[in-house]
Amino acid sequence: MAKKIESAYKKRVDGRAFDELRPIKAKVGVIPSADGSAMYQSGKTRAIAVVRGPRTLHPKHMENPQRGVLRVTYQMMAFSVWDRIKPGTSRRSQEIGKVSEWALGEIVDLDAFPNSVVDVIIQIPQADAGTRVAGINAAVMALAQAGVPMKEMISAIAVGKMDKTLVVDVNKEEEDFEEGEGPTDVPIAITSKSNEIALLQLDGKMSIPELKELIKMAKVACKKINDIQTKALKEPGKEITG
Template sequence: MDEKLSFFKDGFRLDGRRPDELRPIKIEVGVLARADGSCYMEMGDNKVIAAVYGPREVHPRHLQEVSRAIVRYRYNMASFSVEDRKRPGPDRRSYEVSKVSREALEPVILTSYFPKSVVDIFVEVLQADAGTRTAGINAASVALADAGIPMKCLISSCAAGKVDGEIVLDPMKFEDNFGEADVPIAMTPGGDFTLLQMDGRLAPEELKRALELAKTGCQQIYEVQRTALVDRYSSIEEQESCDEAEVEIYE
């Protein structure tokens, strides 16, 4: 391979990670006051914000389902999210990502609790660095929990890829652009897949290794998601306790 396209140096990737290491993750819950639930997430240089509205009345009404709520998911990349300015508005890729992301989340949402209603999920990519669909699913899952939407569990999403003949976890932009394959997945904490895609070619043993690596990444992301939610609502409970104490003092 051309030296300029070398993916590894002394056993480490170009961003300093080991092959089985995730990019740094940051999650903030409840960042939008007007949304029912929201989440800001960073996965490496990806910066994504998710907002959830609902359950609420469906418009237009002919879309209503008598026995359950419908779930709508809108994924969008801001024009300034990539180096070469993106044309504003939805395109073929955004429709595809919206569809598979909705299908990844919908199995764990208890839609039968809210017939004739809709849960709207909006995901906006503010800065892209490969893996935006997985980052969006992670953020949307946390935002759904923040909105109090009844769910069986959280959904966590991650990708594995093949670069320079080696299977790696959570490919960054350079690895995604010049790598040989990309396998994004989404799964429950119990290990059930809700999303599995593959771009490129992998041998059966390579695919098995990629899935094992991606599952390990999802498990690590789940712990970060869970910790962010626990911290968010622990701080709210502490604040409410302080407010009640102040009221008692003034009384």
């Protein structure tokens, strides 16, 4: 990490080191009727992703004879957070679906299935921050299990900053940290081979050196996540922890 800077955030609420991930659970093959499915859990945040397709695309006018369509929907279950969420889509869920779609679109070989659609459905039964990155981590495993051609894998993590302290894998309590510069949340997805950024968002305050450092930290974390994803894919039906 960068040189010592005075920060109001001196110790993490759950006792983790600043660059430490929450305990991870990953399992491939959780929905028998799906072409591919996976669960990814980080701490208390759990995502389930299901892949259906490649299959016929409705509505027809969205079909593309040159390349296939990847369609990602993201939804939090009504009881996944303390204040009940009204079921159905929201502006937030639609945006997250779209940025996840862009991230996954970078690795999925869409040329391989013209006129068809691959549907990725992400559901969050229990949330403690970092749901979109957990969703992407689950979705990549589900796509791989479904045999959808991919150039490489993706792993994702929410890094951030509490006042001036850079941290990896932000939880909900940290997201609500209000002292000093307050909380900054930076969800990042990194491709496994080309090491490119497939998703990047930021809410809060961040200097350029801090951002550079955070991206480095995210890349290290994503390597660890990728190891777990790979292990889970080798043993479908088995829960891998890390």
